[in-house]
Amino acid sequence: MKIDPNSPKDLSAQIAQAIKEAIISGELPVDERLPSESELSEQFDVSRPTVREALKRLAAQSLIRTQRGATGGAFVNRLSFKDAYAQQITTSTLLLSMNAVSFETACEARYALERACAPLSAAKREADHLATMRAEIHRQSQPGLSDEAFCASDVAFHRALVDGAGNPVLSYQLAGAIEAMQPSMNMITFTARSRTEIIALHTRIADAIEAGAPEQADATLTELQSYTVRLANDVIAARAAKA
Amino acid sequence: MKIDPNSPKDLSAQIAQAIKEAIISGELPVDERLPSESELSEQFDVSRPTVREALKRLAAQSLIRTQRGATGGAFVNRLSFKDAYAQQITTSTLLLSMNAVSFETACEARYALERACAPLSAAKREADHLATMRAEIHRQSQPGLSDEAFCASDVAFHRALVDGAGNPVLSYQLAGAIEAMQPSMNMITFTARSRTEIIALHTRIADAIEAGAPEQADATLTELQSYTVRLANDVIAARAAKA
DNA sequence: GCAAATTTAAATGTCATACAATTAAATGTC
DNA sequence: GACATTTAATTGTATGACATTTAAATTTGC
Numbered sequence: 156m157k158i159d160p161n162s163p164k165d166l167s168a169q170i171a172q173a174i175k176e177a178i179i180s181g182e183l184p185v186d187e188r189l190p191s192e193s194e195l196s197e198q199f200d201v202s203r204p205t206v207r208e209a210l211k212r213l214a215a216q217s218l219i220r221t222q223r224g225a226t227g228g229a230f231v232n233r234l235s236f237k238d239a240y241a242q243q244i245t246t247s248t249l250l251l252s253m254n255a256v257s258f259e260t261a262c263e264a265r266y267a268l269e270r271a272c273a274p275l276s277a278a279k280r281e282a283d284h285l286a287t288m289r290a291e292i293h294r295q296s297q298p299g300l301s302d303e304a305f306c307a308s309d310v311a312f313h314r315a316l317v318d319g320a321g322n323p324v325l326s327y328q329l330a331g332a333i334e335a336m337q338p339s340m341n342m343i344t345f346t347a348r349s350r351t352e353i354i355a356l357h358t359r360i361a362d363a364i365e366a367g368a369p370e371q372a373d374a375t376l377t378e379l380q381s382y383t384v385r386l387a388n389d390v391i392a393a394r395a396a397k398a
Numbered sequence: 399m400k401i402d403p404n405s406p407k408d409l410s411a412q413i414a415q416a417i418k419e420a421i422i423s424g425e426l427p428v429d430e431r432l433p434s435e436s437e438l439s440e441q442f443d444v445s446r447p448t449v450r451e452a453l454k455r456l457a458a459q460s461l462i463r464t465q466r467g468a469t470g471g472a473f474v475n476r477l478s479f480k481d482a483y484a485q486q487i488t489t490s491t492l493l494l495s496m497n498a499v500s501f502e503t504a505c506e507a508r509y510a511l512e513r514a515c516a517p518l519s520a521a522k523r524e525a526d527h528l529a530t531m532r533a534e535i536h537r538q539s540q541p542g543l544s545d546e547a548f549c550a551s552d553v554a555f556h557r558a559l560v561d562g563a564g565n566p567v568l569s570y571q572l573a574g575a576i577e578a579m580q581p582s583m584n585m586i587t588f589t590a591r592s593r594t595e596i597i598a599l600h601t602r603i604a605d606a607i608e609a610g611a612p613e614q615a616d617a618t619l620t621e622l623q624s625y626t627v628r629l630a631n632d633v634i635a636a637r638a639a640k641a
Numbered sequence: 642g643c644a645a646a647t648t649t650a651a652a653t654g655t656c657a658t659a660c661a662a663t664t665a666a667a668t669g670t671c
Numbered sequence: 672g673a674c675a676t677t678t679a680a681t682t683g684t685a686t687g688a689c690a691t692t693t694a695a696a697t698t699t700g701c
Contacts, residue, residue, distance in 0.1 A: 165683070167454060179488065185496055191652060202685045204447050207653090211410060211451045212458035218492075223653045224693025234492045242489055245422065247571075249461075249477045253428055256567060263518070264567035271514035275506070324499060324507035328490075328571055408654070434681060445656045450682090466682045467664025 158199055166201050167208035174209065178218055178231055189219065189229040217242070236323055240330045247331030248338065258339050258387045265332045266380035269313060272329065273360075273376060274369035276319035284319035288312055288361045295354050305350065306340045312357055319364065343386050352382060401442055409444050410451035417452065421461055421474055432462065432472040460485070479566055483573045490574030491581065501582050501630045508575045509623040512556060515572065516603075516619060517612035519562035527562035531555055531604045538597050548593065549583045555600055562607065586629050595625060 158169040177183045190198065195206045210229055213219045217238040219229045251261055276284070291312040295305060310333060317329045345353070356379045363372035401412040420426045433441065438449045453472055456462045460481040462472045475481075494504055519527070534555040538548060553576060560572045588596070599622045606615035 167683090168457075171458070175488075179492065179495075181495070193652085204450075204686090205684060207447075208451055208454045208683095211454045214411075215414070215455035215458040216489075221653065222693085223691070225649095225651050226694055227652050227692080229653090233496050234489070236493065236497065239489055239493050242485070245418075246459075246477070246482055246485055249422065250479065250482050250570065251567070252422075252424070253476050254479065260565055261567055264565050264571065267514040267518060267563070267565070267568060268511065268571065271510040275510060320510075322503055322507050322510075324494070324504055324575070325510060327493065328507065328511065328575055332567070332571055410654090436681085447657095448655065451654095464682065465664085466662070468678090468680045469665055470663080470681050472682090 170209035171212040183231050185233045187231045243331035244334045247335035272317045272320040273372040277364050277367045277369040284315045287315035292357050413452035414455040426474050428476045430474045486574035487577045490578035515560045515563040516615040520607050520610050520612040522564050527558045530558035535600050
């Protein structure tokens with residue numbers, strides 16, 4: 156691992172990249188201890204603060220963890236699905252909010268991905284995920300539920316649908332798509348009528364999964380997508396009319 | 399934005415989180431300049447190196463960019479799709495390699511997602527993406543192509559299929575799923591026979607997209623998935639036999 | 642001789658200060 | 672007015688010190 160003092164990049168960025176590449180290539184295996192900060196600063200011929208900045212960059216990406224104390228140091232971290240979920244969600248959220256992605260585009264992506272899960276979920280139809288879906292449907296029908304709580308339950312319902320596919324990689328990929336949309340979903344005011352409609356569609360989806368009928372789940376998800384987009388467009392139109 | 403000196407977390411981690419939350423909430427809009435490092439160190443009542451560690455954490459996630467010089471400083475960065483792609487790919491790659499995700503599971507996720515794109519691509523059937531797919535198919539049939547080059551072309555083909563859906567959010571989500579599998583794909587030795595088979599399937603997929611026939615694309619992708627898994631299993635079996 | 646208490650050493654976390662490098666704006670010069 | 676120079680602000684890097692944490696080594700007490 157070498158760095159170039161004449162590169163346009165910061166030294167800390169170069170060092171971080173060198174270590175990152177060593178981790179990706181497998182040269183540094185999981186749980187391996189990196190040299191101490193002092194040793195690294197000698198190896199790369201830079202000061203300790205510079206090394207520390209590099210290590211913080213890696214820590215921010217969950218590539219390493221640090222421990223204090225006698226046997227402490229920086230260790231290569233096993234990237235857990237949980238950590239990856241969290242990163243995926245914040246990245247997706249920022250991507251949508253900062254790039255003026257239309258509700259329709261985000262919605263299209265989300266439901267396309269969900270339709271990808273539906274056949275797998277329908278094939279497995281696991282009891283616990285189905286139970287979660289039913290429970291969330293029940294919660295959604297409670298009167299006096301706030302719009303935020305309704306949305307949160309909506310997210311939980313769809314996560315259960317996705318997790319029902321029993322593929323952690325899929326769940327990870329979809330976590331971002333589903334949760335990143337919550338801010339825009341929250342702006343929708345769910346009337347009693349629209350809630351009834353959505354609950355009916357959720358029920359049909361759960362039924363389709365339980366029956367092992369993927370085409371039906373697919374079609375109902377498409378219906379739900381159009382309905383959601385219509386609701387959002389109503390909100391946008393109402394706002395435009397006011398202004 | 400306040401921090402707690404008695405928290406178990408590092409000061410730099412707390413500061414990074416505080417700024418991150420301000421960015422996510424929109425309190426700090428895109429291109430806004432953060433206070434200088436000296437000002438931040440006064441505001442948070444910590445030293446400048448500590449502030450810098452916090453800023454490097456944010457820079458590692460592409461949340462800020464820094465400029466040197468008189469009018470320099472740290473600016474809130476608009477998270478571009480390109481940056482998000484890159485993060486998504488490294489995260490996915492590490493997730494697969496560090497968690498002993500089976501080839502079959504990763505493959506299932508990948509093809510489920512691709513099948514999600516197929517109907518959208520078939521509806522749009524854009525000329526340039528179709529041209530890219532045809533060009534990659536042609537490249538794949540060149541004799542003397544290395545396994546690595548064949549794999550790279552395979553990735554390009556599938557990316558074109560995905561990008562053909564015309565939904566940048568989908569493309570972003572799928573970039574990870576497709577490219578993260580390249581390391582495991584590279585271990586497969588593609589014989590002349592298997593290449594012919596794969597090229598035939600690719601051709602049928604392109605034909606289906608061009609014809610606007612989503613069901614056909616879906617079915618062919620499923621075939622390609624099974625065939626890929628079979629090839630991988632052969633490699634694994636051959637290795638086991640040797641040992 | 643063994644267990645508990647203490648000391649020690651190694652590592653990260655934090656601070657203070659200084660200087661180098663870069664960049665744009667202000668200033669000066671012709 | 673155009674061009675060169677200076678200046679000031681800001682990040683990048685280095686040095687050295689001290690605080691804090693943690694496990695291992697040592698000492699002490701019985």
